[in-house]
Amino acid sequence: MEEEYKILIVDDEKDLCEILQFNLESEGFVIEIAHSGEEALKKNIQDFDLLLLDVMMEGVSGYKVANVIRKEMQLSVPIIFLTAKVEENDVLTGFNVGGDDYISKPFSIKEVVARIKAILKRGSRVGNDSNVISFKELKIDLRKKITTIEGEPVNLTRKEYEILSLLAKNMGQYISRDEILKRIWQDDVIVTERNVDVNIARLRKKIGEYGAYIKGKSGYGYCFQ
Amino acid sequence: MEEEYKILIVDDEKDLCEILQFNLESEGFVIEIAHSGEEALKKNIQDFDLLLLDVMMEGVSGYKVANVIRKEMQLSVPIIFLTAKVEENDVLTGFNVGGDDYISKPFSIKEVVARIKAILKRGSRVGNDSNVISFKELKIDLRKKITTIEGEPVNLTRKEYEILSLLAKNMGQYISRDEILKRIWQDDVIVTERNVDVNIARLRKKIGEYGAYIKGKSGYGYCFQ
DNA sequence: CAGTTCTATTACATTTCTGTTACAAATCCA
DNA sequence: TGGATTTGTAACAGAAATGTAATAGAACTG
Numbered sequence: 001m002e003e004e005y006k007i008l009i010v011d012d013e014k015d016l017c018e019i020l021q022f023n024l025e026s027e028g029f030v031i032e033i034a035h036s037g038e039e040a041l042k043k044n045i046q047d048f049d050l051l052l053l054d055v056m057m058e059g060v061s062g063y064k065v066a067n068v069i070r071k072e073m074q075l076s077v078p079i080i081f082l083t084a085k086v087e088e089n090d091v092l093t094g095f096n097v098g099g100d101d102y103i104s105k106p107f108s109i110k111e112v113v114a115r116i117k118a119i120l121k122r123g124s125r126v127g128n129d130s131n132v133i134s135f136k137e138l139k140i141d142l143r144k145k146i147t148t149i150e151g152e153p154v155n156l157t158r159k160e161y162e163i164l165s166l167l168a169k170n171m172g173q174y175i176s177r178d179e180i181l182k183r184i185w186q187d188d189v190i191v192t193e194r195n196v197d198v199n200i201a202r203l204r205k206k207i208g209e210y211g212a213y214i215k216g217k218s219g220y221g222y223c224f225q
Numbered sequence: 226m227e228e229e230y231k232i233l234i235v236d237d238e239k240d241l242c243e244i245l246q247f248n249l250e251s252e253g254f255v256i257e258i259a260h261s262g263e264e265a266l267k268k269n270i271q272d273f274d275l276l277l278l279d280v281m282m283e284g285v286s287g288y289k290v291a292n293v294i295r296k297e298m299q300l301s302v303p304i305i306f307l308t309a310k311v312e313e314n315d316v317l318t319g320f321n322v323g324g325d326d327y328i329s330k331p332f333s334i335k336e337v338v339a340r341i342k343a344i345l346k347r348g349s350r351v352g353n354d355s356n357v358i359s360f361k362e363l364k365i366d367l368r369k370k371i372t373t374i375e376g377e378p379v380n381l382t383r384k385e386y387e388i389l390s391l392l393a394k395n396m397g398q399y400i401s402r403d404e405i406l407k408r409i410w411q412d413d414v415i416v417t418e419r420n421v422d423v424n425i426a427r428l429r430k431k432i433g434e435y436g437a438y439i440k441g442k443s444g445y446g447y448c449f450q
Numbered sequence: 451c452a453g454t455t456c457t458a459t460t461a462c463a464t465t466t467c468t469g470t471t472a473c474a475a476a477t478c479c480a
Numbered sequence: 481t482g483g484a485t486t487t488g489t490a491a492c493a494g495a496a497a498t499g500t501a502a503t504a505g506a507a508c509t510g
Contacts, residue, residue, distance in 0.1 A: 063243045070251070157486055169229050173369040179272075183255070195488060197469060202486095218467055218496050219383030220370060382497055419457090420499060426459060427498095443456055443507050456507070467496070477486070 005120055006030045006047060010040040010065065011054035011082060020052065023109045029116070037065045045069055050116060051079045071186065074145070078119045082107075133168045135224070138210050140165050149207065159184065160203040163196070167214060167224035176221035196222075230345055231255045231272060235265040235290065236279035236307060245277065248334045254341070262290045270294055271356065271367045275341060276304045291325075299394045303344045307332075358393045360449070363435050365390050374432065384409065385428040388421070392439060392449035401446035421447075 007029050011017050014035060021031045032048070034040035037060025040053075051069075055062040062081060069075050080101045101115055131142040137150045145161060147154045156164065162184045167175065177193040185191055200222060204211030215223050232254050236242050239260060246256045257273070259265035262285025265278075276294075280287040287306060294300050305326045326340055356368040362375045367390060372379045381389065387409045392400065400408075402418040410416060425447060429436030440448050 061243070063247045066247055067250075159487070172371070174371070182257075191488065192490090194468090194490085198471095198488075201469065201471095216468070223369075384498070414499095416499065417501095419501085422458060423460095423499075429458095441457070452510100454507100454509080456505105458503100458505080460503085461501095463498105463500075465496105465498070468494085470493090471491090473489085473491105475486105475488070478484080480481100480483090 004028070004030050005049040006032070007050045007052060007116070008032050008034065008040065008043060008045070008048045009052045010034045010037065010057075010062070011052070012036055012057045013054075019109070020112070024113070024116075027113055037061060040065050041068060045073055045075055045077060048077055049120060051077055052082060052112075052116075053079050054082045056084060080112075080115060080119070133165070133171075135168065135171070135210070135213070138207065140168055147207075149210065154206055156203065156206060159199050160206065163199055164203055164207070164214075164224075167222060170224075172223065172225055174217060174220040174223040179221065229253075229255050230274040231257070232275045232277060232341070233257050233259060233265065233268060233270070233273045234277045235259045235262065235282070235287065236277070237261060237282045238279075245334075245337070249338070249341075252338055262286060265290050266293060270298055270300055270302060273302055274345060276302060277307060277337075277341075278304050279307045281309060305337075305340060305344070358390070358396075360393065360396070360435070360438070363432065365393055372432075374435065379431055381428065381431060384424050385431065388424055389428055389432070389439075389449075392447060395449075397448065397450050399442060399445040399448040404446065 005028075007024060009017050009020050009024075009031060010033075011020075012035050017033050017035070021033060024031050032043065034043060037057055040051075041060070045051075053062045053065060066079055066081075069077065069079075078101070080103055083102055083104045101119060103112060103115060133140045133142065139148050140161075141147070142165060147156050147161060147164065163180065166180065166183055177196045180196050181191065181193065197216075200214060200216070204214055213225055215225050217223070230253075232249060234242055234245050234249075234256060235258075236245075237260050242258050242260070246258060249256050257268065259268060262282055265276075266285070270276075278287045278290060291304055291306075294302065294304070303325060305328055308327055308329045326344065328337060328340060356366060358365045358367065364373050365386075366372070370386060372381055372386060372389065388405060391405065391408055402421040405421050406416065406418065422441075425439060425441070429439055438449055440450055442448065
């Protein structure tokens with residue numbers, strides 16, 4: 001038999017979930033269900049090959065869930081958004097970007113299955129072309145999220161890596177602590193600006209001589225140069 | 226290296242903002258959100274590569290925002306206006322400056338992305354580094370917040386930089402101390418007007434021969450010429 | 451021209467900002 | 481679970497930036 005694909009369905013309409021589950025299981029997919037955004041996020045997302053995600057849900061919306069998955073968990077699982085017809089017309093039509101897909105309710109099971117198969121066949125994810133920033137012998141592989149110096153991997157923590165790649169992506173540009181917080185810590189948690197310093201310090205130490213290229217300037221923030 | 230484009234979305238419909246944010250982020254753009262004109266104007270507009278600006282908003286309208294950005298801040302960042310179908314006719318006759326564009330709701334994400342990419346491509350093709358102000362060999366990079374003379378960076382403090390870029394953005398125009406205080410010190414702290422003088426003096430010294438181009442005129446203020 | 455107001459500059463005081471350390475809390479993983 | 485790793489906080493000394501006052505000279509005004 002073929003590979004067994006695991007799909008997570010997230011929707012607060014239980015009936016709909018059941019219908020989807022029944023039909024997709026007969027197609028040979030392995031299904032798990034979550035009835036809310038919160039529930040979905042408790043699952044081990046990386047175990048799934050695809051998500052069917054309702055946009056409008058009580059509490060944590062589908063977009064929130066997607067955001068957490070992409071930003072915090074850094075996973076690129078394909079997502080198919082389920083949207084109600086009304087929303088679609090009000091706001092947007094025919095959206096279909098990147099690796100993700102949209103299907104508006106009511107939809108035919110046939111259509112859903114077809115789209116799922118199309119996406120799974122396509123296989124590879126968004127941004128699968130290697131993307132490496134180099135500065136002398138320091139290399140940051142943005143896709144693998146690996147930093148190396150002269151070929152030797154540098155063991156950076158998540159935050160350290162994020163800061164380094166943010167600065168490297170904006171080479172030569174001063175970025176304020178405030179900005180760094182916004183872009184890396186997002187809006188969810190509130191932490192001291194001092195935190196940035198501390199992480200910068202740790203980062204500098206780890207990248208050795210290259211640490212000197214991360215320049216701090218009073219009133220401006222940091223800059224990789 | 227791949228460039229990171231920053232886009233500011235200004236719309237009071239929060240759902241729409243979320244959808245746009247998610248989709249544009251999956252396209253690799255860096256997004257910030259403002260839910261009102263006031264909020265938008267508090268942002269550092271010059272940090273953005275493009276604005277998506279809803280025309281109809283409570284309070285400060287999209288046009289108002291655009292006007293402030295163009296006239297007061299003297300920035301030529303491209304703006305895409307989002308308009309409801311009904312408004313469209315009114316609008317097309319009006320404001321249609323430079324690289325601006327209109328998209329009427331409901332719109333497809335595809336379209337939005339396409340237009341954004343078109344505009345950003347156009348911008349870089351022309352070598353439109355409208356973010357750099359040049360005066361002879363003095364260059365102020367508003368994005369990097371770096372000032373150079375003959376390619377050599379000049380080490381300005383934040384206030385010095387702010388004053389210089391304010392004067393340079395309003396080349397040839399006298400700006401009173403009062404105005405400078407309002408624009409740079411904002412409302413937060415109240416300081417003597419003499420302060421401006423002192424900072425101007427320090428600035429002049431740092432930019433050497435160019436210091437002479439910052440002209441003070443009794444009763445008028447300062448002017449870069 | 452004399453008096454007044456305005457400005458540039460200096461020196462110094464004050465405030466704010468930064469890098470670092472040590473430690474606590476949270477998270478991860480075996 | 482318990483230990484390792486990561487992340488956040490508080491504290492603080494030193495550095496950098498900013499503000500103030502004083503003063504001398506320039507610019508204005510009648």
